[in-house]
Amino acid sequence: EDQVTQSPEALRLQEGESSSLNCSYTVSGLRGLFWYRQDPGKGPEFLFTLYSAGEEKEKERLKATLTKKESFLHITAPKPEDSATYLCAVNMYRGTSGSRLTFGEGTQLTVNP
Amino acid sequence: SQTIHQWPATLVQPVGSPLSLECTVEGTSNPNLYWYRQAAGRGLQLLFYSVGIGQISSEVPQNLSASRPQDRQFILSSKKLLLSDSGFYLCAWVSPAGNTIYFGEGSWLTVV
Numbered sequence: 001e002d003q004v005t006q007s008p009e010a011l012r013l014q015e016g017e018s019s020s021l022n023c024s025y026t027v028s029g030l031r032g033l034f035w036y037r038q039d040p041g042k043g044p045e046f047l048f049t050l051y052s053a054g055e056e057k058e059k060e061r062l063k064a065t066l067t068k069k070e071s072f073l074h075i076t077a078p079k080p081e082d083s084a085t086y087l088c089a090v091n092m093y094r095g096t097s098g099s100r101l102t103f104g105e106g107t108q109l110t111v112n113p
Numbered sequence: 114s115q116t117i118h119q120w121p122a123t124l125v126q127p128v129g130s131p132l133s134l135e136c137t138v139e140g141t142s143n144p145n146l147y148w149y150r151q152a153a154g155r156g157l158q159l160l161f162y163s164v165g166i167g168q169i170s171s172e173v174p175q176n177l178s179a180s181r182p183q184d185r186q187f188i189l190s191s192k193k194l195l196l197s198d199s200g201f202y203l204c205a206w207v208s209p210a211g212n213t214i215y216f217g218e219g220s221w222l223t224v225v
Contacts, residue, residue, distance in 0.1 A: 006156075032212055043203055043216035044157075051212075087156065089214070091207070101147065101207065101214065105156035 003027070006088050006104035013111050016077045021107045023088030024070040033071050035064050036087040038106070044087055047073075078111045085109070115140035119204050119217035126224055132177075132191040134220050136204030139185065144206045146187040148179055151201040163187060199224045 007022045025033070032051050036044035048057045050066040057064050061082065063074045073086055088104040116139045126132060138144050145164050149157040159172045161179035169179050176195050180188045187204060204217040 034214060041201075041219075041221070043219045046214060046216075049212055089157075091214075100162065101159065101205070103149075103157040103159075 004088060004090055004102050004104040006086075006107050008107060009105065010108045011110070013075075013078055013109070015079055015111055015113050018074070018076045018078070020075070021073040021086055021109070022070060023073070023104055025088075025090050026069075027090050027092050027102070029092050030090055032091040033066055034089040034091065034101075035062075035071070035073055036089065038085045038087055047086075075109070078109075080111045080113050083109055083111045115206065115215055117204060117206050117215050117217045119202075119220050121220060122218060123221045124223070126194050126222065128196055128224055129193045132189070132194050132198070132222070134189040134202055134204075134222075136187040136189075136217055137185055138187075138206050141185070141206070141208075143184060144208075146181065147205040147207065148187065148189050149203045149205060151203060153200075157203065161189070194224045196224050198222065 004025045013019055032049050034049050035047040037047055038044045048064040050064055050071060053066055053068045055066050061076050061078060065072045085106045085108045087106045089101050092100050119136050147162045148160040150160055151157050161169055161171055163169050163181040166181050166184055169181060176198060177189060177191050199222055202220045202222060206215045
């Protein structure tokens, strides 16, 4: 069964305290792994897409990496405005049924000043 | 550029009343469209997806239905709402190459 698991469920950091969020997956036919940021009451905001093991992408204080079984979202020197829920999703090809997105439960990040 | 719109943004409906949430996409043709539901503090649950007009796949049995009357229009409906239908509903579009996902602004549904 295809699964996406994110850890931890919640993470509290002090401003400037770097850390990582994890997304592990057991899927076949992976067509991409996505990271999103979601603020309360809003739709998810796209951050990154990763396609193959060893790939890395960066945006400001965020860096996403991918292995064959998991992805990490590294947050370097976070600021309070980085507080949000971070969602991981995998895109699996389903032939004539098109792509299918499966989301993890998310990690709620709080950065205290 | 591609944009995706949902409405209404917020609604409060009594138990047993009907529901219609609408999603439209601009700037693309023949998109794969998805309806997700998100309970408070939880991840996104896939409800329906559609690869074309009139083609609907349901992921979980429930009180809801979906329709694709036009290429860029996706509608989520219910004949009689339940309390458990409350949540945040999100429409999404996946590019044919599967490398870009756009979400609508979301619709908050509260069933009372």
